[in-house]
Amino acid sequence: MGTTRPRNARDSRQLWPRTSSARLTAAAWIAGITVTALIIWSPYLVFGYRNPSLHLVLDSVDACVALLVAYLVYGRYQRSGTWQDLLLFNGLMLLAAAGLGLSWVTSPVGGLDAGTLDIWLPLAIRLAGALLIVAAALSDPRLTRRLTPRRLHALAPVALIAVVSLALWAVGDVLPVAFDQSFVPASAQKAILTGHPVLLVAQGLAALSFLVASIAFATQPARRGDELVRWLGPACALGGFARINYVLFPSLYTDWLYTGDILRTGCYLLLLVGATREIRQY
Template sequence: MGDEVETATPAPRHPRSWSRLTLVTWAFCIVVTASMLWSPYVAFGVPNRSLHLVLDSIDSCVALFVAYLLHNRFLRRGRLQDWLLCEALVLLGLASLVVTYVVEDVVGIRDGRVNVWLPLTVRVVGALAVLAAAIVGDRIGPTRLRRWTLLAPLVLIVGVAAVLWVAGDRLPIALGEDLTDDSAIEPLLAGHPLLLVGQAVGALSFLAASVMVARQAARRNDELLRWLAPACTLAGFARLNYLLYPSLYTDWLYTGDVLRTGCYVLLLVGALRELQRYWSAQTQVAVVEDRRRLARELHDGVMQELAYIRVESSMLPDQTASKRQITDAAVRALDEARAAVNALGSVDDEPLGYVLHRAARELAARYDVHLEVDVDDSIAADRDQRHALVRIMREAVVNAVRHGGARLVRVRLVGAAEGDRRLTIEDDGSGFDIVAGSATGGYGLVSMRDRAKGLPGSMRVESAPGEGSTVTVTW
């Protein structure tokens, strides 16, 4: 039997770094906030309740949409991080529009107490949930949490509202009437100390989460986390701006409102990219499954029939003139079918060295030949190139064994000069006359040359009677 060949271990894939987008967002927010503080010429405030309501509606819809996406991610992966982010966005989405609208427009409370403390509490809890999600990372959460996806935020909101309602007039006034001032030049820094503390806690939570999430996105190559990191940066600086201009509870629009909407825009981009990647992966899975189905059909159908023909032809009387031709044709067709099955069942990201090792091991076992394989595992090739190179190697090895009687075949894959890559198949067979072989027009050589040109590359054959042969493919 042929020698066993060790398989190459696939090289680990290096994750892309997404930190640049987060750093750019930090720099942008710092410039905006600094300009707001120290620029004496630019008015940052616009009194427009309708536009305020439009932005709140957009923020709420995006938050709830991304929360739905995260809920489905949790159902598929079971990560606690996805569940916490889902809860945070539900809370933030409801606080942006529903809570404020119900309290102020439906119930009619605008005394600066419940209509401020209730949304503030919900938003602070949402910010802390985002920070908790960044801390837990990719830990797996209990499946029973899916029952609380919507129930937990509703219970929290109702509970906080009940406590604040019972407190009633004993609650401190969060915001005074000085916010009615139409000056948009100087920061107000107004409100109850607890209001300012709440905004500060929210800002710190979002900013800390942005740093941690950016690192996780680089490690896990997660598209949604990639956009979540700068979104948290915008949300954190929005809370910082609310410390200076608490426009969140007024009809005024300030930079904090714009930054907050920018946060949800980035979340929407991340959600759409996540959906695009998901459906692309689903398409690839469907293609792989179909290829494997075809491979099974070939293996269980065509290959079995070819194996039967080979066995039956070998049992024909030796006097039969076409016995050898039939047997050789069956063996060659069986080899082609095996190559097709291997190609259909292979994984797209298999390293070239691993594929060559596997094909060499199969050839060594089938033809009882000693194969020496030396490959540079750092050499990469796409799927079509891997298939072409394996077919060239198989054809060269089969020709060396059948026609040249080779007992030793060496396969080498190395990097050549000027960035080229080179596959060499060398045997100790009887060799052949290259001029005569080219004149006869053997299909095997023609097929190998065509595959080499399609890499794109070139093939060179060196041989002489009694001196073996060498096939070199350069691409």
């Protein structure tokens, strides 16, 4: 009688055909460049639709996926103790928190104009998350020092959000209007490129961080065989081009659904694929 081999990680990978991270990342770059070029140079392409409910659904789904992947990375960090997993966990937690209603939480704050704290706070948290993710991509796979219990590291995103919130609230009276939320575009035929200069610079810096991280992550799986990291490259590429599209039209702060929102959701779907494949190996 023949014997049945137990299914291990290698058997699982055979059920999921492997594609190199470099190819996946290149495909994501091509998709992002194509979409952005069509928006800039096509005078007839309608790329925006006003749909508040769908906008809210995508925001919630993206934040929940980021939270799920962050939980998975935190489990990896508990086992590995590496700087990359720690930084990646913190970055994903900040992105999830920014998408889970920071604008709604800050909107009722009395005495502050709309378009100030309710935009600057999520923007600062998203930028911090992007910087942590590129730091994770560029970090060495060295172990963190056990100066504090690793479980306490899960509180770092909460502490950062609290500090940034208090700092922005303290200077809330002098915060400029980042984006006029009462603006409703008459046409979706062209990008509007509006908003405070700091808002545009922050989105551009976040885009650069994601694009650099995509290249850095794409070079790692070949020598590490890490399923989740293999999908971080293309995911960060779409995330970077989503931020470029937010520079052209900051739809994060409107009821309009634009290509930036679609690219951002694509980023989180790729993260979900990577998390699913990693869980399948377990």
